[in-house]
Amino acid sequence: MDEHSGGHGNGNGQASISQLLEERGVSRRDFLKFCSAMTAALALPATFAPRVARALDEVKRPTLVWLEYQSCTGDTEALLRTANPTVAEIVLDILSVDYAETIMAAAGHLAEENLDKVLKDEKGKYLVVVEGAIPMKDGGVYCCVGGRTALDRAREVCGGAAATIAVGTCASFGGIPAAAPNPTGAVGVRDAVPGVTVVNMPGCPLNADNLSALVVHYLVFGKLPELDAIGRPLFAYGKRIHDNCERRAHFDAGQYVEKWGDEGHRNGYCLYHMGCKGPETFHNCPTQRYNEKTSWPVGSGHGCAGCSEPQFWDTMTPFYRRLPHVPGFGIEKTADRIGVGVAVATAAVFGAHGVVSAMRHKDTSDETKED
């Protein structure tokens, strides 16, 4: 946070984004490249790029507050390393970030005063980003900021916002803090703050390009993009990883990695056999990728862990097997071994029954011999 947007963002909302970018040495060319990238991320036709650019030129900068609760700060890290646009562009110029625990200069009660000011002055207009799960157990005492529980504060802040964006799997669905046995009763924002508009952008971490695209959509169209049944924007979570995977041809052909480092692995075969959760996971990783579009897990030879799906830690494990363990059976018992056991036991029971039945000659229907 610097003097540019410190305290409250509405004060310098008059300057257009392109002006601000120019001040910061971002060329018009880079700005238009960013607009094209965002248009592509939103799956809009390329002809929308100029419209995106025009809209971003004209738009008033919305105020954004970033709340962080039960998280590893991985989503903040992902944002600070975002490729399009650079950190300065998105954090300081496109948005007026008035509160963000990790990066703001203010501390203690001054920081909380900033937040209170946003709540009062920008009521119904500001955006909230929530990172991390919110604990519900014992009145929410397991996560407090400024002496107030995350639950209490999130309800107040999200309740007065234009929209809430839950970034990362923890804020979206509870994530790892909510994994069994979930000692703090952690839940995602939608469950903690019912009744408010929440966009879920799960991922571990969030793909910051998707967040940029979401914000751009909001700025350009003045509304949130279309969401699926669990609040995820369709432009980023509308298709399974499996259906856009660069290794899909190997899946359909029937070519699989069967051991780490085997010939198939070296040839880039499909990781399905190694427990890849691409067929279970809705995310645009294959097309959007991570780290300036350098790579992504499957691209670098490791199966998808399903990190952006609800209850991923509890249901996507074991990561290197196709199916979860069967509840009540030992760790190494797979569903198929249990299934074969059931089939063999059935055959054995009825086989034995058959032997006994064969030796019982007088148990047939009456008087049949004469018939």
Added chain:
Amino acid sequence: MRKLENRYVWEVPVRATHWINMLSIVILSVTGLFIGAATTVAHSTSDYTMGWVRFVHFTTGYIFATSVVSRIYWSFVGNRYASWREFVPFVTADGRRRMMQTFRYYLFIDRTPPDVVGHNALAGATYLLVFLLYLLMVLTGFALYGQYAPGGVVSRLTGWLFLVISNQGVRLAHHLTMWLLIAFAIHHVYSAWLMDVKEKGGVISSIFGGYKSIRVKG
């Protein structure tokens, strides 16, 4: 002394759905096992082995679902042996008594198999369970299939399942239920064989031809 009478028991839709179900379950199990535990079978990336296996699995799934729904429909319009009443013997005291009778025969307590024309009561109740498993397979199968096109018809009809059970939970249920049905098939073939021998009513041939030999007082 009793007389034998040939009685038409299993109508064409009953026999047809029986065999379509049987063939579907064999094909679905074989293709499903390969889909669940895929190993490298292709020599070239231009092959389409898994593609075809999945195509056969999905197509057979549609055929199986149609057959199951047809049989359920027939249980409302077919003859008394095809009726839905055959599958809920446990709702009446008499039905429960007949179930216990068959059960006692299976446990070698009684020496005479119960006199029945259609299904014995225990078998009828078992088939209710089996049909519930069929419906579970159809639901979980189509839910998983529908994920390739979110917002499509299949996904609109079945997508709610993922709000109730996790994606992996649906897969596990689909997989384990297959094994339950395989176990049922083993039991089913054995029991039909046993009853063919002990009842002497030609129950095995009846599912081909429709007629059973019934003993009537005469």
